[in-house]
Amino acid sequence: MTNIIETNQLTRRFNGLTAVDKLDITVESGEIFGLLGPNGAGKTTTISMLCTILKPTGGSAKVNGFDIVKQAMQVRKSIGIVFQDPSIDDRLTGRENLYMHANLYGVPSSEQKERIDRVLKLVELDDRADDLMRTYSGGMRRRLELGRGLIHYPKVLFLDEPTVGLDPQTRDHIWKYIRELKEAHDITVVLTTHYMDEADRLSDRIGIMDHGKIIALDTPSKLKETLEGDVITIKANKIDEFTALLAEKLGLTQSVIVDGGLEITVHGGKSVMPRIMEVAAANKFFIESILLREPNLEDVFLHYTGRNIRSDNTRELHGFSAIQRRKIR
Amino acid sequence: MTELRGLYTLWFREVKRYLRDRTRVISSFVQPILWLVIFGAGFGMHFAIPGVNYQQYLFPGIIGQTLLFTSMFMGISVIWDREFGFMKEILVAPISRFSLFLGKMFGDSTDALIQGLIVFALGAVLGISIDPIAFLASIPIMLLITFGLVSIGLIIASFMGSLESFGAIQTFINLPLFFLSGALFPINGPLAQGVPGWMQAASTFNPLTYGVDALRSVLLGGSYVGLQPLWVNIAVICGFDVVMIAVGTWAFSRMK
Known part of the structure; x- marks a missing residue:
């Protein structure tokens, strides 16, 4: 197995606060890697740096063999991202959003139609593809975003809290898609989550993150065995x-x-x-x-941090405000 | 090639969104009609431009005003995109910030141009005589005017956190630019007797002055003596566009 992501002492500080602290992780090609931790643990900051949105203040990282600072364009071409918050244009139809993405990522025009049709089928939105996205439900938007991240055949798909604010059935559905997408496209998936069950059911390996550091990293079953x-x-x-x-x-x-x-x-x-x-x-x-x-992953988290991941109130608030944001639109 | 395709798709999105927004297209009819009919009639009674009917003189000014207001307003798309998260999708795409800025700018300029064309149609309906050749000649001039103005709007919006502050800044900039452009009455030149010197100076530094003057030269033909020769006007506008595009690219490259 080759490493598709390698970080070396990757660090990000914000005005004296160290969000990500000398992170050393490797993600193997073809695996689903979960970053688990409470809100504010540094997961999104880590992903943002790997996606070249945020520059590290220290250390370095490579994605698909490219340096995230010096070769940002190549990194961007190698990755797909599904952000924590919605990032679609709801005044366009689902299909138009996908075409736009294909064009932004330089997918040859001759292949666009076929790829888009396939992705739409994969996330089961082919019957709604030509409706304006403002008429979509939260789960449908999420699915389209997942599909969109694949249009340009990325090597790594980053999913930042993919199911925040979604109801249980939709979450189940999304998990199914993520696994299917991974199989069908043979890609590496990196996801962040603060849901234990999500990390447990989806990931091949999990890095538990707290205060900007990885405090444990292994397969879900091994992590549970350590208890x-x-x-x-x-x-x-x-x-x-x-x-x-x-x-x-x-x-x-x-x-x-x-x-x-x-x-x-x-x-x-x-x-x-x-x-x-x-x-x-x-x-x-x-x-x-x-x-x-x-034991479940919750206990693992407790074991390593002495805190309960759920005692973090901001998380619930975040989930709730995320739902609200989706409803407003 | 990738850059061009990205640029094209950003342009296409802006135009499509605009055309889909019926209220925006229809509401654009109202203001120019008010200016041309009410202001034109009222002001025309007390004010005479030798050799030209006042409404005829005012018309290119109102075109300029429409281009100014709609162009500047287009910056709002940056704020919307950021508010609704779509900006992130664009910002992480493997496309240079220069192409990103140009794509958005061209798209918004096209929208502003369509607004300008609507005013032309309104003018024709209201009895302004428009020479077809002059009309065609004014299209590229209108586009050049919108490039720089749209850029200002996008630049301001890229620095603004909220819709409210963007709106406040807008009024602050739009009205002075409009009033000091010579759109409504001559500020510079032989017709501008008794205009305070500071106003004349301010008008000289107003890019819209040159846009309105260029449109007048083309639309009024021989009966109008421009402040500057047409080529000077166009050169000034082009220079302004280039500077604004450079600033805009810088503003977009610092956007997160």
Whole structure:
């Protein structure tokens, strides 16, 4: 496998704030690479630099073998981008938007019609292609943007939060398209997301990003394995004392308190649960609820950062305002 | 080749969007009619230009005014594109900022030219006598005028964050340029007796002065003695266009 993207100490500062901090990542040709992290982690900044929209303040990166600063034009020809916010002309029809894109990216006129018809079919918009895009729903616009990113046969497709503000069915649909597009066009996909399930279901490899740094990078299953087992969530009174007690009696030291609940990572959670109940009963602790589950990426994030990705309020606000923006238009 | 195709597609988009916007096309009829009919009749009663009927004299000025207002207004497309995100799609395309600026500028100029042509048609309906040859000759002049003016609008818009501030700046620039262009009454030349010196000086630095003068020379024919020979007017306009295109390319290349 060859590396289609390589970054070397890639850094971006904004007036004293380091949005991306000495990033070293490699993306292999043909994979779906997910950048996962809360809002403000530096994902969009990273993508913006790789897409040559933003100049790095330090370090360097290559996309498809081209330097993102010195060979920006070649980089631009090699990539397709679907931005976080809508970027279509809604006064034009879907087909006109695609023609425009084909022309901007120098697709030969003789091939334009065929490519556009194929892409429209792929994202199932062929029956609406000649309607003005202002009559499209949010999901349809998103699909057209996805298709548009492929018209010029890019080597890498960047998707910045591809499903923000979309309803669950549409998200499911979009995921399906992304996988199909990747198969059909044999391209590399780099996506950013703060949705755990999105990263988990789509990506071959995931880089977990926080405060401008990659704090973990592996396949979703390997990342989950690093947690070594299951997660038991307990709500009980005097949670701090109880945590200390469990560490002392049962050796359960891999624990964090999140939102007043205790989360313990253990091997063989099924057999540990009854022991916990016994300790609680013997020492007069009252357990409100106890829950056992397989670890997910959320736990991985928690494990590496000590924070819950969902406790980030701005994210919800962002999703909501994104929906509003789409509705207004 | 890629650059040319990109330029073409940007031009085509602007024109298509404009033609689709019926309200914009139709509303463009109103202002020139008001100026020609009401202002022309009222002002013409108290003001005489030797050898020419005042409305006839005013007509090229109103063409100039239409080109000025619509050209400057076109800058709004930059703000819309940024507001609705489409600008990002254009900015990341593998096309130089020079082509990007030119494509948008040519497109908007074409739109402004169409507005100018509409005023010609209105003029004919209102009884302004228009020589067909003179009409054809004025088309390239109109285009040259719009290049520079559209560029100003695009440049301003590329620096403006919001529609409101763009609108405010517009009035601030449009009206002085219009009033000091000689579109309504002579500011420079033998007919401009008693016009304050500062106004004459300001008018000399106003690009529209040369545009209006060139249009008058062509449309009024021998009965009108221009401020400058036609070729000087055209040279000044071309020089202005080149400078504005250069500034515009710079303004667009710093846009994110």
